[in-house]
Amino acid sequence: MLRTGLLGYGGGPSTIPLIRHEAVERYQWLSGEEFGEVLAIANALPGPIATKLAAYLGYRQKRWSGACVAVLAHILPTCLAMVVFVSAISTFSGSRVVQGMIAAVVPVVAVMLATMAYEFGEKAVKGLGLAFGAACIVISYVLLELLRLHPAGVIVLFLAYGAVHSRIAALWRKNRAGKEKDTHWNG
Incomplete structure (x- = not known):
């Protein structure tokens, strides 16, 4: 993670390929498919994605001590660079x-924030369908702007909905697969 913190330039999303290379190809801590699943979960959670990936990989290797070391190793180069650059900016402000x-x-x-918001909206519409994706966007707007709910509260609400929805969908698929198996054997 120290290598990804030192060499990863341009923020979390640009560091993901480097983290993937280290975790999947170099050290083989997990498969490419597992990395994709972890990346999807990390994208759904708030906060910097590269730091979440570092924490997960460290935790997977050495539990809590590994998570702490991995996060520190990943963010320490950036923190030191920030101190140096902020000091220089203060001097030359x-x-x-x-x-x-x-x-x-x-x-x-x-522009970067607008692009990110557009991409998230596009993924929501692609995954949920136009009507439901648009409804989620409208619900988010109402909760954030009209009801003045804290953004963390909106995130928790949608995460809770996602957890319930995925459980129901998994049960539905399992039940449907069982019925198809029964009709296959009985037919």
Whole structure:
């Protein structure tokens, strides 16, 4: 995880291929399919994805101590770099060049957030269907903007719904498979 923290440049999503290479190909801690499942779960949870992957992989290897070491190893290079860069920015904050650079970052972050929101919405519509995906977006808007529910509360509500929905769907598939097996043997 120290390697992914040092070499992973561009944020969590850009670090995922490096983490996958280390976990699947180099150390063979898990299969490519398992990594895909872990990545899907990590994407569903709030927080930085690369840190969640590091915590899971560390936990899988050495339980809680492994999780702590993996997270620290992954975030320590970034934390140290941030301290160095923030110190440099503080030193040169009066410079017009630095002020221009900081001002240029704001629209870039806005575009990145808009792109991410669009991609999440697109995945929701693709996975849930247009009507249900749109309904979830509207429900989220109502809960966040009109009812002023904290974003963590909305996330917990949708995670709870997802857990209940996946349980019901699994039971339904199991029941349906059992009925098909019975009709196959009886037919």
